[in-house]
Amino acid sequence: xxxxxxxxxxxxxxxxxxxxxxxxxxxxxxxxxxxxxxxxxxxxxxxxxxxxxxxxxxxxxxxxxxxxxxxxxxxxxxxxxxxxxxxxxxxxxxxxxxxxxxxxxxxxxxxxxxxxxxxxxxxxxxxxxxxxxxxxxxxxxxxxxxxxxxxxxxxxxxxxxxxxxxxxxxxxxxxxxxxxxxxxxxxxxxxxxxxxxxxxxxxxxxxxxxxxxxxxxxxxxxxxxxxxxxxxxxxx
Amino acid sequence: xxxxxxxxxxxxxxxxxxxxxxxxxxxxxxxxxxxxxxxxxxxxxxxxxxxxxxxxxxxxxxxxxxxxxxxxxxxxxxxxxxxxxxxxxxxxxxxxxxxxxxxxxxxxxxxxxxxxxxxxxxxxxxxxxxxxxxxxxxxxxxxxxxxxxxxxxxxxxxxxxxxxxxxxxxxxxxxxxxxxxxxxxxxxxxxxxxxxxxxxxxxxxxxxxxxxxxxxxxxxxxxxxxxxxxxxxxxxxxxxxxxxxxxxxxxxxxxxxxxxxxxxxxxxxxxxxxxxxxxxxxxxxxxxxxxxxxxxxxxxxxxxxxxxxxxxxxxxxxxxxxxxxxxxxxxxxxxxxxxxxxxx
Numbered sequence: 001x002x003x004x005x006x007x008x009x010x011x012x013x014x015x016x017x018x019x020x021x022x023x024x025x026x027x028x029x030x031x032x033x034x035x036x037x038x039x040x041x042x043x044x045x046x047x048x049x050x051x052x053x054x055x056x057x058x059x060x061x062x063x064x065x066x067x068x069x070x071x072x073x074x075x076x077x078x079x080x081x082x083x084x085x086x087x088x089x090x091x092x093x094x095x096x097x098x099x100x101x102x103x104x105x106x107x108x109x110x111x112x113x114x115x116x117x118x119x120x121x122x123x124x125x126x127x128x129x130x131x132x133x134x135x136x137x138x139x140x141x142x143x144x145x146x147x148x149x150x151x152x153x154x155x156x157x158x159x160x161x162x163x164x165x166x167x168x169x170x171x172x173x174x175x176x177x178x179x180x181x182x183x184x185x186x187x188x189x190x191x192x193x194x195x196x197x198x199x200x201x202x203x204x205x206x207x208x209x210x211x212x213x214x215x216x217x218x219x220x221x222x223x224x225x226x227x228x229x230x231x232x233x234x235x236x
Numbered sequence: 237x238x239x240x241x242x243x244x245x246x247x248x249x250x251x252x253x254x255x256x257x258x259x260x261x262x263x264x265x266x267x268x269x270x271x272x273x274x275x276x277x278x279x280x281x282x283x284x285x286x287x288x289x290x291x292x293x294x295x296x297x298x299x300x301x302x303x304x305x306x307x308x309x310x311x312x313x314x315x316x317x318x319x320x321x322x323x324x325x326x327x328x329x330x331x332x333x334x335x336x337x338x339x340x341x342x343x344x345x346x347x348x349x350x351x352x353x354x355x356x357x358x359x360x361x362x363x364x365x366x367x368x369x370x371x372x373x374x375x376x377x378x379x380x381x382x383x384x385x386x387x388x389x390x391x392x393x394x395x396x397x398x399x400x401x402x403x404x405x406x407x408x409x410x411x412x413x414x415x416x417x418x419x420x421x422x423x424x425x426x427x428x429x430x431x432x433x434x435x436x437x438x439x440x441x442x443x444x445x446x447x448x449x450x451x452x453x454x455x456x457x458x459x460x461x462x463x464x465x466x467x468x469x470x471x472x473x474x475x476x477x478x479x480x481x482x483x484x485x486x487x488x489x490x491x492x493x494x495x496x497x498x499x500x501x502x503x504x505x506x507x508x509x510x511x512x513x514x515x516x517x518x519x520x521x522x523x524x525x526x527x528x529x530x531x532x533x534x535x536x537x538x539x540x541x542x543x544x545x546x547x548x549x550x551x552x553x554x555x556x557x558x559x560x561x562x563x564x565x566x567x568x569x570x571x572x573x574x575x576x577x578x579x580x
Contacts, residue, residue, distance in 0.1 A: 030543075033541060033543055033544075034541075036541060037540055037541035037543075040540040040541065041540045059543070062543075063543070066543075185540070186537070188527055188533070190526070190527060190528060190529075190542075191247075191526050191527075191528060192526055193526060193527050194525045194526055194527070195525060195526075195527055195532055195533075195534070196525065198527060198533065198534060198537065199534050202534055202536060202537060207536065210536075210537075210538070211538075211540065212537075212538045212539065212540030212541075213533060213537040213538060213539050213540065214539075214540060214541045214542075214543060215527070215529075215530065215533075215539065215541070215542040215543065216543045217543065217544070217545045218542045218543065218544050218545065219544060219545040220243065220246075221243070221246040221247045221249070222242055222243055222246045223246070226242060226246075
């Protein structure tokens, strides 16, 4: 069996110094935020929820993992899966030191058994499916009608499937993947994503599927005393 | 709008403030880093050209000092005049370009009072300053003399013409008077004096007046001609009073303190920095098309969460790419949760 990220993390060297400090601070801040996020997004069990954005680098994977981890922790009896569907920029394997393959690409293209592509985590009710071997034909894979079959199969096996989806503007795969999901959350990077890009992204998402927009990366450089004077809204 | 401006300023405050700090500092560094030049000065007493009232000065309200200072300033724009000065200075021709730049940047011509001009010349080499200034004065003096001579020739020719015309008129008037007297002998007695009859003859009176006026014109033209000839002679021997060097240029022994430069350059840098700051700020404000807050979202977008920039505050460096993502993903590996999962 492929060793999982979390098994390795659990048995491997612990995070130290800045990385450990960052982890503590992020986790202390993020639980309530993601709890509020999935509540307001009307996430329902048996949903396939796509987390997408206009372009790359807006925080799709962060939001995907945040929602999935928080829901898995809040509902220990529910089975949650995170699927990495951005085949052009896979990150799970390097970020979490898991095997890249088999993954979604093999499920769609090579007809591999789904169970072999799903990797457990140290949370008993949370699983990951990496992008798989994306060396060839990756762009065409997500346009394959077999993707719908894979998602239907995943939907039947998990209470919640979170798709870490490609961006809808900068990737041709973003639209088709979002169209297959029951709900779509659009991540917008504050200070980076332009209004025009967001409008174009929204135009490519079915209105009935859109669960909401997440503004990511809120920060203010204004001193707090000036924020009070000008009534500037800080991060929510 | 004010909130957006404030946010934009603090988001880019380092860049926005940079010009207003960097440019004056750069100006100060350049000013202090550049060695002060040597300055030579001279004082010249000048007079207005006297031959023709309309020769140079269109306005009578311009003082001779202003007039000559303007003239010298204009001459210094002439490459031929500058070449003449450099040639007179005896400095090596291989530094011709730098000497020309010295003229462009380093000379001041300041009228002080109505007749006194102060000339200052700054150069990197003390000898250059004094020799160039001496050469400038000499070239200008020669040029003035030459102009004076030209004007004198013109004036002499003019006054000669006037004298000739006056003398001609005088001769004609005298002839007419003599002819009238010959035709009317009763107008003058045996002693040659005008008789009572002559005093009552109006034509005789007119002829007399015309003759006297022609004589006066001739006398005046002769006087002006004499003066022009005298001035021309004075100019030729270099003794004219129109251009006297009262304080000749000295060889400077120490570098001059450029107080004006020390003040003006940083001030100019400050002004340029202010302009740069304002321009940068406007560019940041106008060029910011990014979504910053909920109100920037399109109307159909329903906001469900605002996530902060995790872990940024309190760190000198922002977290690396994927660091926050990995931190959130690692939540599933928290120590309180039993490790080890199973395949579904």
